[in-house]
Amino acid sequence: MFIQTLRNRLIVIGLLVAASIYSLFPRSQTIRERGPDGQMRDTVVTRVPLKRGLDLQGGIHLELELDQSQQVSADPKRDIDLALTVLRKRIDEFGVTEPVIQKQGQDRIVVELAGVADPARAMAIVQRSAFLEFRITDRSGALDKALPAMDRVLRSAGLTVDTSAKPSAPSAVTKLLQGDSAKKGDTTAAVGEISTLIQPAASVGSAIPGEYLVPVGAYPRVDSLLRLPEVARLIPREIVLRWGAAPLSVQVQSYQPLYALENRPLITGSSLVDAKAEIDPLTGGPIVTFELDRAGGRKFGQGTGAHVGDYMAILLDDRVQGQPPVIQSRIDRRGQITLGNKTMQEAQDLALTLKAGALPVPLKIVASHEVGASLGADSIHKGILSGLVGTALVILIMVGYYRESGLVAVAALGFYILFTVGSLAMIGATLTLPGVAGIVLSIGIAVDANVLIFERIREELARGKTVRLSIDEGFRHAMNAIVDSNVTTVLTALFLFQFGTGPVKGFAVTLTMGIIASMISAVFVTRTFYMIWLDRRPDMTTLSI
Amino acid sequence: MRFFANANYDFIGFRRIAYAVTGAILLLGIVSLATNGLKYSIEFTGGTMVQIQTTKPMDAGAIRAGLDAQGLKGAEIQSFGSAQDFVIRVRLATTDVNADNTQAATAAVSRALDGALGAGTYQVKAHEGVGPKVGGELRQKAFLAIFYSFFAVLLYLAWRFEWRFGLAAVVATAHDILTTIAFISIMRMEVSLVVVGAVLSMVGYSLNDTIIIFDRVRENLHKYKREQFRDILNRSINETLPRSILTHGTALSTLLALAVFGGEVIRPFALVMFFGVFTGTFSSIYIAGPVLMAIEKRWPGADARGAKTVAAPMRRAPQGA
Numbered sequence: 001m002f003i004q005t006l007r008n009r010l011i012v013i014g015l016l017v018a019a020s021i022y023s024l025f026p027r028s029q030t031i032r033e034r035g036p037d038g039q040m041r042d043t044v045v046t047r048v049p050l051k052r053g054l055d056l057q058g059g060i061h062l063e064l065e066l067d068q069s070q071q072v073s074a075d076p077k078r079d080i081d082l083a084l085t086v087l088r089k090r091i092d093e094f095g096v097t098e099p100v101i102q103k104q105g106q107d108r109i110v111v112e113l114a115g116v117a118d119p120a121r122a123m124a125i126v127q128r129s130a131f132l133e134f135r136i137t138d139r140s141g142a143l144d145k146a147l148p149a150m151d152r153v154l155r156s157a158g159l160t161v162d163t164s165a166k167p168s169a170p171s172a173v174t175k176l177l178q179g180d181s182a183k184k185g186d187t188t189a190a191v192g193e194i195s196t197l198i199q200p201a202a203s204v205g206s207a208i209p210g211e212y213l214v215p216v217g218a219y220p221r222v223d224s225l226l227r228l229p230e231v232a233r234l235i236p237r238e239i240v241l242r243w244g245a246a247p248l249s250v251q252v253q254s255y256q257p258l259y260a261l262e263n264r265p266l267i268t269g270s271s272l273v274d275a276k277a278e279i280d281p282l283t284g285g286p287i288v289t290f291e292l293d294r295a296g297g298r299k300f301g302q303g304t305g306a307h308v309g310d311y312m313a314i315l316l317d318d319r320v321q322g323q324p325p326v327i328q329s330r331i332d333r334r335g336q337i338t339l340g341n342k343t344m345q346e347a348q349d350l351a352l353t354l355k356a357g358a359l360p361v362p363l364k365i366v367a368s369h370e371v372g373a374s375l376g377a378d379s380i381h382k383g384i385l386s387g388l389v390g391t392a393l394v395i396l397i398m399v400g401y402y403r404e405s406g407l408v409a410v411a412a413l414g415f416y417i418l419f420t421v422g423s424l425a426m427i428g429a430t431l432t433l434p435g436v437a438g439i440v441l442s443i444g445i446a447v448d449a450n451v452l453i454f455e456r457i458r459e460e461l462a463r464g465k466t467v468r469l470s471i472d473e474g475f476r477h478a479m480n481a482i483v484d485s486n487v488t489t490v491l492t493a494l495f496l497f498q499f500g501t502g503p504v505k506g507f508a509v510t511l512t513m514g515i516i517a518s519m520i521s522a523v524f525v526t527r528t529f530y531m532i533w534l535d536r537r538p539d540m541t542t543l544s545i
Numbered sequence: 546m547r548f549f550a551n552a553n554y555d556f557i558g559f560r561r562i563a564y565a566v567t568g569a570i571l572l573l574g575i576v577s578l579a580t581n582g583l584k585y586s587i588e589f590t591g592g593t594m595v596q597i598q599t600t601k602p603m604d605a606g607a608i609r610a611g612l613d614a615q616g617l618k619g620a621e622i623q624s625f626g627s628a629q630d631f632v633i634r635v636r637l638a639t640t641d642v643n644a645d646n647t648q649a650a651t652a653a654v655s656r657a658l659d660g661a662l663g664a665g666t667y668q669v670k671a672h673e674g675v676g677p678k679v680g681g682e683l684r685q686k687a688f689l690a691i692f693y694s695f696f697a698v699l700l701y702l703a704w705r706f707e708w709r710f711g712l713a714a715v716v717a718t719a720h721d722i723l724t725t726i727a728f729i730s731i732m733r734m735e736v737s738l739v740v741v742g743a744v745l746s747m748v749g750y751s752l753n754d755t756i757i758i759f760d761r762v763r764e765n766l767h768k769y770k771r772e773q774f775r776d777i778l779n780r781s782i783n784e785t786l787p788r789s790i791l792t793h794g795t796a797l798s799t800l801l802a803l804a805v806f807g808g809e810v811i812r813p814f815a816l817v818m819f820f821g822v823f824t825g826t827f828s829s830i831y832i833a834g835p836v837l838m839a840i841e842k843r844w845p846g847a848d849a850r851g852a853k854t855v856a857a858p859m860r861r862a863p864q865g866a
Contacts, residue, residue, distance in 0.1 A: 055810075065677060119672075127648075365648050367679040369670040375596070379808060386806035389650050390799035397795055401548075434739055437803055438746075439809045441818065444799030445750070448792040452757070455788045458547070481760040484705055485753035493751035495694035496742060504742045511746070 006535060009528045016520070017415070020422025024048055050425050053100075053432035053506055056380050058373030059114035060122060064215075065107055067364035076107060079360040084109055087126060089356035094125055097159075102347040106361075108366070118369050121349065129362050130353035132269030133315040134300070135240070135261040136307050137210035137324050143260040147195040153230050154194060196259060197222050204250050208324055209312045210239075213255035216247050222258075238263055246321040249361035259320050261313055266303035271296020275346035275354040280338065285348035290337045290354065297333035305330040316350070390440050391417075398447060402454055404544035408529045409450040412521045416446050420519035424510060432506030442514035448485075448524030452478040454545055467543045471530050475523070482523065486515050548790050549725070551782040556830050557775050557838070563831035567724065574727020583730055586737035589684045591677035593650045594638040595658065596665045602628035611661025617654065625809055630670075633658070647674035687741045691722070694745060698752060706759060709840045714755045717833035722749045724824045725817060734813055750796070750818070751825025754789065755833045761785050774786035774841050778834045793822055 028046045054061055064087075066080060068075050073079045084103055090100045091113065100112035116122045198220045201211035214222050225231055226241060228345050235241060244257035274291040292300055304312070304327050311324040322338050340349055394413070399406040420439060424431060457474030465473065490512055497508035534540060587594050605622045608631060612620050621634040628658035635654055651674045658667065695718065702711030725744055728735060761781035769777060797819065 005820045147705045286693070351684070365674065366676040368647055368651070368672070368674040370669075372668075374671045379810065382806055382808040382811070386799075386811075387803040389806055390802035393798035393802060396793045397798065403790060433810055434742060434814065437807060437814055438806070441746070441796070441799050441805055444796040445792070447795050448788075451788050451791045451795075455785075455791075458550075458787075459784075462550075479762075481757045484756045484760065487701060487705075487751040488752045488756065491701060492694045492745050492752075495690045496745050498693075504738050507742050511759065517857065529803075 002521070006531050007523070009531065013415075013525060013528060013531070016419060019426070020418045021384060023425040024050070024418075035090040038057075038468065048425075050279070050421070051377070051428060051430040053197065053430045053435070054112060054114055054369070055371050055433045056376045056377075056383075056431060056436075057114045057375040058092075058371050059112065059116050060119045060371075061369040062111045062123065062365055063104070063125060063367040064109045064111065064126070064363040065366050065446075067362045069364075073361045076361075080107055080109065082360045086357045086359055087111060088351055090125055093352045093356055094122065095528055096122075103177075109363070115373065121345075123365070123368075125349055125353060125363070128349075128353050129317045129359045129361055130350075130356070131317050131358040132354055133265040133304075134267055134337060135265045135313050135315060136303075136423050137208060137311040137313055138207040138260040139310065140238070141209075141240050143198075143212065143241070144200065144212075146234050147198065147519075149234050150231050152466070153234065153376035154225065155364075157230060176414065184271075194211050194222065194225055197332055201257070210260040210311070211324070212258040212260070213248065214258055216254040216256050220254040242315060242318055242320050244323075245316070248323070255319070257323075259313055259324070260286050261315075261320075265291065265315075266312070267296050267300045269354060270358065271299070272354055272357075277344060277351040278336075279344070280336075282407075283338075285339065286342055286344045287336050287338050288347055288354065289334065289349045290331045290351075292335075293326075300335075301330050301332040307498050325413045361541045380436075382439065383433065383459035387440045387443070391443055394444055394447060402545055403537055405454055405457075408455070408526055408533075409447055409484070411529065412450060413443065414445060414528045416514075416517050417443065419521060420510070421516050423513045423517060427509075427513075429509045429513070430506055431510070432504075434504055435510040438507045438510040439514060441478045442511065442518065446514065446518035449478070449482045449518055450526060452481055453522070453526065457505065457543070458545055461543065461545070467540050468534060471534070475527055479523070486519060489515055549782060549786045552786045553716045553779075554783060554786075556782045556820070557779050557834060559814040560828060560831055560835050563827070567720065567827070567831070570612055570724050570727055574724065574730055577727065577730040577751065581730055581733060584733065584735050585684070586735045586740075587634055587636060587675050589680050589687070589736065590636055590739050591675045591680035592634060593647065593654050593708065594673040595633045595636075595654055595791070596625065596671040597631055597633065597658070597671060598670050599631070599662065601628050601666070601700070603662075604628075604629060606686075608633070608661060610659050615657035615660040617657035620654075620657075626852075633685065644778045647676050681850060683738070687738075691741070691745065691748075694748065695719075698748075702756075706763065709837060709844070710759050710763070713833045713837035713840060714752060714759065716836045717828040718722060718748055718752060719746060719754050720828045720832045721821065721824050723731070724828075726820055728820045728824075729817065732816070734816070740817055743814040743821070747825060749823025755826050757783050757788065758782055758829050758833065759837075774838055778838060782834065783829055789826060793826055796822055802809065 026048050029049070030044050036342055036472035057326055064083075066076055066083070068076075077243075080103065084101065085110065088101050089103060091111070096113045096116060098114065100110065103109055104110045104357045199214075199215055201208060201213050204213065216260050223243070235534045239260045240262055241265050242259050244259065247254050248257050249255075270291045272290055273293045276289050278287055278289055279285070280287045282401050283402050299513050307327050308329060309326055313320045315321065315326040316337075325338075337350075337351070362494050391413070395410050398409045398413075402409060417439075420442070429435075453474050456478045460477075461467070493508045493511040493515070496511070497505055588596050597605070605624050609620065612622070612633070617635065619635070621636075623632045623634070624630065625632045633654065635650065641830045651672070655669075695715065698718070699711050699715045713804065717862065722744065725747060726745075728734075729740065758781055761784055762777060763783050765772075765777045765784075772780070774817070800815045800819045803811050807815060
């Protein structure tokens, strides 16, 4: 057989070592990331090509499902696939190296982003629906006409917004945040019924039809009242009600704007082909400019052309962004969204999500795991330290007990570690913290094969056999036990892999690779060493074991 | 150097004492399970975990009081290695309709922390949020993994040895799992994914040990056809004793290194495995052996004496080495 001769055995070992070193050799890798100015930038780093898991590198792991609490999905299967595509595009734009975005089972999406510096921002990008619409504000005053009916319904249901409840409504925190203006707003608006809380903005001089103002303090209450089925039924069919994204200050009072809008949007974000964050040359604030596709542009042109002089609300995720601007002339394929007091980064994130498209249904995070980069680095140090200490102890025991044969085992252990880590790099496995622990533990267990062999050799020697024969017999007899025990370990590792999530999966993989490597190193490599040893000293009558 | 080179202890003779010991551990475990139960980590129950590092050394009690004052009752606060590192766990009330939306729970915890400690006086090192649905799925998966691996091992052993050996090994494994669960409950350790991983690895390790002894038994049944089964068992255990001491020694030393230097995440794994090495060794001698003896007595079939001793793959293997 090919591997029977010493020369060929050395060739095989040489090839294995070369392959392991090659797969572990530090190489350059291009990392594409978005810089602080919003530009994609490629950086080249040189490092050992071993993938590190989130727990070692820092990063976030998210499990997402459709959030149907607000909006029911008609076809969840299709929507989850759509959401998957949208997330892929967004994360691509966000610029993370080697992100994992995959479907798990029927209804879940797993997203893993390694080395993300700002997890909250990444989460927001993943989760934002980014549903963009343009709607004309209502000129007919349909809401004004419906308000008295709402009052009546609420009064008969005993749900009047009564004055006594008002001052205690805002919590200490909101008071703190809103300061004095909010307090004043509360007291002046603290009269009676819903119709008095929703006042037309025209009464304070606004030119925008369909704009209403609700004192900030009363906003949560009004919002929940409007959601009551009895009240919602009274909202005229030709309009929809949407809140503004940010409060509005009129004189010294703070209001949450509410808009009555035409129920048919001019266009939605699905016609969008490009979006960019820019600085408004007039105000110096951030804006997002967008471009529509041909069909969308035509539709938008017709719609805006018919509504010159009207006001158009820009809605993002059902919130009106800024105050609706007046349509001065027909708008075709290009437009812009003014963001008010937002940062440039927020504008970039908005442009990014708009460009990647809207989520069909909002997503909720059903599980999340987040590890800081410093903690990951710390874990690596601890893993290496415990590995070194563990290896030192094992070397001490083996050499102390088996003397020169112990040295052979230790040398084989060196090959074992090289093969294990090398094969992990070769199959592109991800190294996790439990995986590192698995490697450390397997160092202690890998010598078992050597121990079994050595003990057998000792037994054979004790029976008075020659060194050469004892070694042969020792290897032969130990094989049964080695194979059987390793197969059972691989079996448990396979089930561990099947059930585990990220880190535990990593453990199962290192365990399996470790067992294969230990079979090679403890049996094949050790045997070869003995062959060399016997080759050098053919007359050896005692074995240091 | 040689330990126990020609050992000749009557291991099987001591088995009644051994049963008393294992019975005591199991009894203690049952009492502990009945009173304390098993504490599952939030990966399994659902909930929120935040690992923080404060800028100044703090007292866990002070953080707890602060969180209580913020309305976050029942949070577990645990010091994590130093007076500046803490882990805060909030288990979910599973009655909440929208409990699967972990974001709300997470936001509540960070709000309470900001209120209790002051924003900016601490740094979040790691964070985890799990909805009850995900937790429930994981619980089921973990249970199935243990169950299936158990079954697969039984099948393998039945094929490789003989059903008597397989059954004895599985009984020993069941013993290991039970005592380990008892250990986890008595030590009040948290059952996390890593701990389940440790239990499964422990099963593999303990099986190794049983197989090594059984392999010897199989061989000796062949060699010493006239000996009593009990003597063959004793002989096999004694013959494999040096190997056991050595391998357990090296395994325990790496586990010790992991427990001492591996950090808080790995420590439970190392401790469970550490216990597993002992219970595995114990069960290989005192459970697997006597059970095999009992089975042998009950069903002594014609081929009982090491039939199927040398299966084909074994003969081939050494030539390759």
